Amino acid sequence: MAKVYIDPITRIKGHLSVEIEVQNGRVVDAWMKGNMFRGFEKILKGRNPVDANQITQRICGDCPASHGLASSKCLESAFGVRLNKNGRLLRNLVLGSNYLQSHIIHFYHLCALDYVDITSLLEYRGSDEKLLAMRDWAKQEIKLKGGRDDAITAAGPFLPRYEGDFYITDKNFNWTVIQHYLDAFDIRMKAHKMVALFGGRVPHLIGLVPGGVTQVPTVSKIREFTKTLREVEKFVNDVYIEDVLAVAQAYRPYFNLGKFTNLLSYGLFEDDDTLNNFVMQRGAYIGGSVETLNTQLITEHVRYARYSSGSNLHPLRGETEPDPEKGGAYSWLKAPRYKHQPMEVGPLARVLISYLSGNQTVKSEVDAVLRRFNTEISAMFSAMGRHAARAIEAKLICRKLREWVEQLDVDKSPRNSYEVLDSGEGEGLVESPQGALGHWIVIRDKKIENYQIVVPTSWFSGPRDDRGVRGPVEQALIGTPISNISNPLEAARVVRSFDS
Numbered sequence: 001m002a003k004v005y006i007d008p009i010t011r012i013k014g015h016l017s018v019e020i021e022v023q024n025g026r027v028v029d030a031w032m033k034g035n036m037f038r039g040f041e042k043i044l045k046g047r048n049p050v051d052a053n054q055i056t057q058r059i060c061g062d063c064p065a066s067h068g069l070a071s072s073k074c075l076e077s078a079f080g081v082r083l084n085k086n087g088r089l090l091r092n093l094v095l096g097s098n099y100l101q102s103h104i105i106h107f108y109h110l111c112a113l114d115y116v117d118i119t120s121l122l123e124y125r126g127s128d129e130k131l132l133a134m135r136d137w138a139k140q141e142i143k144l145k146g147g148r149d150d151a152i153t154a155a156g157p158f159l160p161r162y163e164g165d166f167y168i169t170d171k172n173f174n175w176t177v178i179q180h181y182l183d184a185f186d187i188r189m190k191a192h193k194m195v196a197l198f199g200g201r202v203p204h205l206i207g208l209v210p211g212g213v214t215q216v217p218t219v220s221k222i223r224e225f226t227k228t229l230r231e232v233e234k235f236v237n238d239v240y241i242e243d244v245l246a247v248a249q250a251y252r253p254y255f256n257l258g259k260f261t262n263l264l265s266y267g268l269f270e271d272d273d274t275l276n277n278f279v280m281q282r283g284a285y286i287g288g289s290v291e292t293l294n295t296q297l298i299t300e301h302v303r304y305a306r307y308s309s310g311s312n313l314h315p316l317r318g319e320t321e322p323d324p325e326k327g328g329a330y331s332w333l334k335a336p337r338y339k340h341q342p343m344e345v346g347p348l349a350r351v352l353i354s355y356l357s358g359n360q361t362v363k364s365e366v367d368a369v370l371r372r373f374n375t376e377i378s379a380m381f382s383a384m385g386r387h388a389a390r391a392i393e394a395k396l397i398c399r400k401l402r403e404w405v406e407q408l409d410v411d412k413s414p415r416n417s418y419e420v421l422d423s424g425e426g427e428g429l430v431e432s433p434q435g436a437l438g439h440w441i442v443i444r445d446k447k448i449e450n451y452q453i454v455v456p457t458s459w460f461s462g463p464r465d466d467r468g469v470r471g472p473v474e475q476a477l478i479g480t481p482i483s484n485i486s487n488p489l490e491a492a493r494v495v496r497s498f499d500s
Contacts, residue, residue: 074428087212212415258383345435
């Protein structure tokens with residue numbers, strides 16, 4: 001029996017670590033640990049409710065659009081405001097564009113180097129200018145570090161990296177994906193520009209307000225958005241999806257690792273002005289069937305979280321009182337539950353709930369992947385299934401963005417007006433790229449009396465609940481083979497497939 005610590009487990013972003021217990025070469029127990037207290041709920045208390053729209057965007061540098069939209073919906077719920085047509089379409093364009101940059105960074109900049117051998121760059125003899133420049137930089141790093149061959153792996157953004165026989169051996173494929181790793185920076189920049197066209201700026205969008213957005217859809221903005229979308233969509237369809245499927249082919253065992261089957265989705269992209277029909281269906285998948293979503297069944301547990309707050313509370317009545325010395329606690333993440341069950345959220349949840357709900361567009365794309373690998377839908381409930389689901393979702397989003405931008409009413413109002421009420425309660429639900437994101441507000445005397453936020457990382461990377469039941473990632477790690485406890489890359493691959 002051996003204890004293994006991976007800290008940080010994230011690459012580039014986040015404050016997360018994991019402790020695993022390994023016996024006979026497999027994980028037998030796991031503890032996910034959020035290592036940072038945020039406290040936005042306390043920051044917001046007593047402020048003007050509208051302040052939440054901007055403050056909560058600072059929660060995450062990767063998905064401020066999602067928090068801005070969740071806060072906007074939360075305030076709309078409390079104020080009794082509805083979106084007009086342009087407001088709905090513009091929000092979909094903003095969120096969809098942010099999805100594209102987020103899915104691309106997740107695969108290329110957070111996960112690809114778990115599979116691709118970055119050191120193969122030292123042997124590159126081709127003509128690509130970016131790869132040559134990167135190779136020369138790597139050689140200079142080696143020279144500066146006294147000739148150590150591993151110097152390329154000793155600098156960001158290539159950490160953490162694990163030494164061993166883990167990586168794709170085909171050098172040409174490695175070079176191709178490294179080239180796409182570099183190309184992805186430019187594509188992400190273009191997706192950010194699409195967000196800024198209708199969101200005002202990136203990050204921390206100033207154009208998101210209760211009732212819609214502030215940016216009027218002009219002919220020039222629509223033309224620029226459409227032009228940029230064509231470039232991003234080409235990369236998604238011709239490069240991103242093919243790279244994901246090629247990695248999946250090389251690492252087929254990961255269709256059997258990282259298994260978890262409870263899924264939750266708040267529904268992604270309102271597709272008409274009723275605001276009740278979604279491109280990706282809302283619902284909960286528990287015990288082999290999809291159920292209608294009831295957000296009153298959401299609670300947060302804190303027995304193993306560093307809070308003295310009441311436990312098993314609905315977020316509308318939730319508390320966030322830090323207790324850093326709390327005995328038995330091991331994470332700053334709470335443990336959200338739906339019907340007392342741990343739930344996976346994110347691309348896999350959205351895609352599979354839509355698939356199992358009979359969404360024919362999603363079914364067609366998923367079935368094409370399943371045929372390519374000659375496997376069944378059960379294989380999607382896995383580490384590699386999560387990567388495939390993101391790629392599928394990115395393709396579908398590109399298609400919908402083309403539709404929505406054409407439906408805009410040029411030069412018409414992008415929002416409805418609102419008034420801050422003396423009192424009220426609200427719920428704002430959004431599917432961020434990482435998964436189900438909820439904001440809840442209580443207003444008294446035109447001030448925030450309580451504001452609670454349940455983020456995707458808490459859903460899947462949260463600790464055990466009050467009954468001692470592990471969170472989704474903790475459960476998904478059980479049974480993962482670890483070939484070398486000094487270099488536990490297999491566990492890192494499973495955790496990073498969730499995008500914590």
